[in-house]
Amino acid sequence: DAGVIQSPRHEVTEMGQEVTLRCKPISGHNSLFWYRQTMMRGLELLIYFNNNVPIDDSGMPEDRFSAKMPNASFSTLKIQPSEPRDSAVYFCASSTDSDYGYTFGSGTRLTVV
């Protein structure tokens, strides 16, 4: 089992550019979560999907953020346009309906300059 795979591991981009973060959940997991981690705000749940359907996106900061899950094995988190305050580590996690402990990916460290 390769675990939850996120790409890229690091992303440096200029303000105003579009950024796409990618996540492959563990095979067989039907829930997927996007979290953002910063020193100031800690771990924040941005959005989560169940069976590829967005269930709760109340944590998405603003319209510049969007997330998709076109199939059970892939999800993207897009920021357009990016701003310096979006700099953070973005984590993807997955789980099953019967397992309440999430498995996290290694994260994507985003720096917007």
Place this chain on the structure above:
Amino acid sequence: AQSVTQLDSQVPVFEEAPVELRCNYSSSVSVYLFWYVQYPNQGLQLLLKYLSGSTLVESINGFEAEFNKSQTSFHLRKPSVHISDTAEYFCAVFRMDSSYKLIFGSGTRLLVRP
């Protein structure tokens, strides 16, 4: 409203000393409780969890936590820490309703000194 409180942002301790990392929660519904550990530049790893049954749960590397419903606490303890235990520890709460969310505390950095 639901919250998870980790009062200590950092806990320095000497190697082989005991340690307790505190976690308190508030919730209007029943919860499951978790501790996660994050080593530098890595993702979060599940350390232990309480779902039901015995209120004392243990991890494979010597940590334990006890669910105390009356105190609404789930403190993490280890009788003797190692340098390798230096990491950030997060307490988390899973609501037993339809929200399906895992809510994290702000984290406690455990710093083990030789």
